Amino acid sequence: MVIGQLALAPLPVVACRPEGGSSAAVRLQAFAEEWGLDWVDAAGDEPARFTLALENGRIGLVPPLDRPDLGTHPLVIDFAADPRFARPLARKDALARATGWKAGYRPPVVDLTTGLGRDAWALASGGCEVTAVERHPVVWLLLTDALERATAQPALAAVAARIHPVFGDVLGEHPPALAGDRNTVWHLDPMFPERKKSALVKRPMRIFHQLVGEDPDAEALFAWARRQPGARWVVKRPPGAPTIDASAPDIEYRSGRLRFDCYLAASPNS
Ligand SMILES: C[S@@+](CC[C@H](N)C(=O)[O-])C[C@H]1O[C@@H](n2cnc3c(N)ncnc32)[C@H](O)[C@@H]1O
Numbered sequence: 001m002v003i004g005q006l007a008l009a010p011l012p013v014v015a016c017r018p019e020g021g022s023s024a025a026v027r028l029q030a031f032a033e034e035w036g037l038d039w040v041d042a043a044g045d046e047p048a049r050f051t052l053a054l055e056n057g058r059i060g061l062v063p064p065l066d067r068p069d070l071g072t073h074p075l076v077i078d079f080a081a082d083p084r085f086a087r088p089l090a091r092k093d094a095l096a097r098a099t100g101w102k103a104g105y106r107p108p109v110v111d112l113t114t115g116l117g118r119d120a121w122a123l124a125s126g127g128c129e130v131t132a133v134e135r136h137p138v139v140w141l142l143l144t145d146a147l148e149r150a151t152a153q154p155a156l157a158a159v160a161a162r163i164h165p166v167f168g169d170v171l172g173e174h175p176p177a178l179a180g181d182r183n184t185v186w187h188l189d190p191m192f193p194e195r196k197k198s199a200l201v202k203r204p205m206r207i208f209h210q211l212v213g214e215d216p217d218a219e220a221l222f223a224w225a226r227r228q229p230g231a232r233w234v235v236k237r238p239p240g241a242p243t244i245d246a247s248a249p250d251i252e253y254r255s256g257r258l259r260f261d262c263y264l265a266a267s268p269n270s
Contacts, residue, residue: 012211013061013138014038014046016053024059024145028052031141043074050211052138059145061138063207070210071203077116077146079160080153084204085146089122094255096126098234098262099185107231110178111187112170112221116208117143117163119189119236124162131178135169136212170224171217178228182265186225188244189236190218219245226263233263 015032017039018025032039032052043051047065053074054060060074079086091101100107106127111120114132116139124130134140143165150160168176180186191214215221222244225233235244237259243249249261 011035011037011138013050013052014040016040016043016051016062018054022054022057023148024054024057027141027145027148028054028059031137035137050138050207052141058149059142061142061207061211063210067210070207073203075142075204075207075211077142079117079121079146079150080156085116085118086121086125086156087118089126091126093122094253094258094260095119095122095234095236098232098251098253098260099123099128099187100232101126107183107185109185109187110180110225111189112225113187113189113191113215114143114165115139115189115212117146119187120163121159123187125159127162129162129164131164131166133166133168133170133176133178135167135172137167138211139208140165140167171220180228180230182229182231184228184230185232185234186228186230187234187236188218188222188225190215190221190244192238192241231265235261235263237261 015028015037018028040046040051043053043062044065049064051062052059053062055074055076058076058078060076062074063070077085089096099109108129109123110131112133114120114134117132120130120132134143147160147163147165150156166176170178191212193214222235239254239257239259243261250264251262253260253262
């Protein structure tokens with residue numbers, strides 16, 4: 001299967017047959033069948049491939065046994081228990097400023113590269129309605145499993161309800177229909193080459209990088225987004241990285257190891 005410029009078949013993963021009839025088990029079973037994954041009895045049975053498996057009722061991605069550098073802990077998105085995924089966002093934070101939060105106003109955001117959902121969750125926890133687009137099937141599976149678990153928790157349900165996941169790629173053969181208007185903020189955080197000093201990159205992120213690789217079509221995605229109606233286009237970059245294309249951002253917001261390049265809609269008189 002080809003989504004955008006990505007060839008996704010065969011996925012480099014196998015699945016551990018889930019027991020029981022929980023919704024996570026049903027979701028994992030259906031996913032493995034849809035994508036034609038091989039079944040294994042236990043994670044590690046196929047030492048060169050990732051394994052999708054249930055971990056305490058959550059769908060996790062176990063790194064290949066042959067890759068000790070990736071550790072043994074599965075990658076699980078957990079907005080309830082893991083602060084790496086669910087960080088609160090204050091109005092003074094760079095992402096909030098870049099997306100144009102104002103007192104009493106939160107813009108609608110289309111996150112075109114939702115990934116592990118950290119930005120989507122941060123924006124939704126502050127009150128934004130977020131359309132969350134992701135094209136990688138395994139990432140999509142982990143994300144939707146996490147959102148379903150969050151929906152079932154009273155303390156998180158309202159935030160989860162503001163995130164509207166959409167599977168696919170607007171650059172692909174079957175692009176999802178996305179509607180923006182003049183208030184929409186388009187958010188892009190394409191994969192950037194992993195830092196050389198890999199000790200600095202936490203293991204769950206290394207697993208993610210190994211699975212997804214890079215996004216060579218990031219500039220094309222930005223060009224597509226710029227053709228849509230909107231108020232702002234925000235591109236997340238490492239601090240020293242070049243801009244996503246030759247155009248200069250209108251505003252740069254910096255925060256620690258991150259930079260947000262912000263492009264504003266042209267004013268009607270310009
Ligand atoms: C660096 S990650 C995003 C991380 C995310 N901002 C977060 O807070 O967790 C980039 C993600 O965007 C996805 N992606 C890249 N280009 C895409 C496209 N054209 N359509 C949909 N998803 C895309 C990749 O599959 C990957 O999961």
